[in-house]
Amino acid sequence: MGMEGDFIKINKWLLPLGWLYGCVVQVRNCLFEMGVLKSESFTTPVISVGNITVGGTGKTPHIEYLIRLLEKSAKVAVLSRGYKRKSKGFHVANEHSTAEDIGDEPYQMKQKFPNVTIAVEKKRAKGIKLLLQHDPQPDVILLDDAFQHRYVKPGINILLVDYHRLIIYDKMLPAGRMREPLSGKNRADIIIVTKCPKNLTPMDYRVVTKAMDLFPYQELYFSTLSYGKLMPLFPEAAQTQLAEKASDLTGLKAQNCLLLTGIASPRQMIEDLKPHVASLHPLTFPDHHSFTPQDIERINTEFNQLAEPKCIVTTEKDAARIKHIDGLSEAVRTHLFVLPLEIEFMLEQTDKFNKKIINYVRKNSRNSILVKRKDDNKPQDSHHSGDRPRTISFRNN
Structure with a gap:
């Protein structure tokens, strides 16, 4: 390390x-x-x-x-x-x-x-x-x-x-x-x-x-x-065959990939994607970046320069801004995928963290009586009856 x-x-x-x-x-x-x-x-x-x-x-x-x-x-x-x-x-x-x-x-x-x-x-x-x-x-x-x-x-x-x-x-x-x-x-x-x-x-x-x-x-x-699973940002324009292959990262193994990010720290994402693609070409912008027409032209140009087969991957956060901007080339729109980010706890700490959060919410809710069931496989539905407090059950995750 x-x-x-x-x-x-x-x-x-x-x-x-x-x-x-x-x-x-x-x-x-x-x-x-x-x-x-x-x-x-x-x-x-x-x-x-x-x-x-x-x-x-x-x-x-x-x-x-x-x-x-x-x-x-x-x-x-x-x-x-x-x-x-x-x-x-x-x-x-x-x-x-x-x-x-x-x-x-x-x-x-x-x-x-x-x-x-x-x-x-x-x-x-x-x-x-x-x-x-x-x-x-x-x-x-x-x-x-x-x-x-x-x-x-x-x-x-x-x-x-x-x-x-x-x-x-x-x-x-x-x-x-x-x-x-x-x-x-x-x-x-x-x-x-x-x-x-x-x-x-x-x-x-x-x-x-x-x-x-x-x-x-x-x-x-x-x-x-x-x-999570890769999703085309523009489903109506997505290349069908590529979309089917790219449902997860293993489908990108033959692709030359342009990674488009406007996040503060893309380093780990870059390292994680490299083993899954033929080649990775990061195109990074500052966090919360507002894409200008010049930026869009740069994206189009850099993607156009990649050898086939190729794709472009971005984050959900960037997709929120990119989806509504004009000027993306048809090639970019048909090859652009969103990669959802999630987190996992290491060292088998998941249960410990979940219980910490759930117990706090259960014990400190002002408007509800939070009751833990003996059978915690499924959450109970909330019930409302006049002025009676709601009863909410938590799963053990």
């Missing part, structure tokens, strides 16, 4: 500015600890998922994991700030919402989970209060990218750390990518090291676990990326 020298690039000339920035953030954190700045708690279960670095740590796949875990047994709401959306204020997504209205990640989640309430609001405490007035009232609220939004005190605070940029070796902005000092990790109830290679050795786990230096009240998990 490579460590500091392989993964972290620090601009040493900017370290003094990073120190000053860290001091400012420390003062803010101290004001919250002393109660000068107030953190608001809620009786409804609130689970926050976030990071303390600039760049992607896999927040959306982990939020989606929590949705899948909870949605069949409880009414789930997700609250995001809706990064780079063009709308203002509080907005609940509906079937007509676009990525421009609510942001690409909330749009992606609404497309995948149409029965889940997806809302955006920059001020999270305000957003939670408005969600609690929404019909249906949520049994649990998932906060997307809210680890540093300290005006809300979640019941469970989950911190995500990219394996390829471990915070223990990083530095404060602008020298590194840390948005607050390393001590900020102490607020986390759960820390998940994300995007881990699947071939980590027991020694690798021990080294990271020791280096993270966690308190006894904190739990450490490791997750890795897994991939």
Whole structure:
């Protein structure tokens, strides 16, 4: 396992500015600890998922994991700030919402989970209060990218750390990518090291676990990326024979693949795809990138230059923006596939994590009595009777 020298690039000339920035953030954190700045708690279960670095740590796949875990047994709401959306204020997504209205990640989640309430609001405490007035009232609220939004005190605070940029070796902005000092990790109830290679050795786990230096009240998990079935972004234009072969990654073994990403950290995805294709050609853009006509022309040109047989693969997050832009060549449209990202827990930690989340929601729901059945193979239906509280059963996952 490579460590500091392989993964972290620090601009040493900017370290003094990073120190000053860290001091400012420390003062803010101290004001919250002393109660000068107030953190608001809620009786409804609130689970926050976030990071303390600039760049992607896999927040959306982990939020989606929590949705899948909870949605069949409880009414789930997700609250995001809706990064780079063009709308203002509080907005609940509906079937007509676009990525421009609510942001690409909330749009992606609404497309995948149409029965889940997806809302955006920059001020999270305000957003939670408005969600609690929404019909249906949520049994649990998932906060997307809210680890540093300290005006809300979640019941469970989950911190995500990219394996390829471990915070223990990083530095404060602008020298590194840390948005607050390393001590900020102490607020986390759960820390998940994300995007881990699947071939980590027991020694690798021990080294990271020791280096993270966690308190006894904190739990450490490791997750890795897994991939769903490839789907054509433009089904009506897709090349039928290629679409049939490309239902999973094994169907790409003869393909020269252009990997199109506008995410913060595509490194693990690149490494995962390489063994499945004849050749891989990454075309990377910044996180949440808005594709310009020049970008579209570049995509068309680079794909046109690939030798046959060929395809182009992108992420669900990028697909939310690409789907509605003009200018893609017919060759790109017929060969463009979306690769869904999911996460899996390593070290057989899945049951432990699931029980932690389910038990918290069960014990702390304000509007429901959450009852665990002896037979947990299937969730019971919710029942409503006048003013009686709803009874919701959880599966053991």
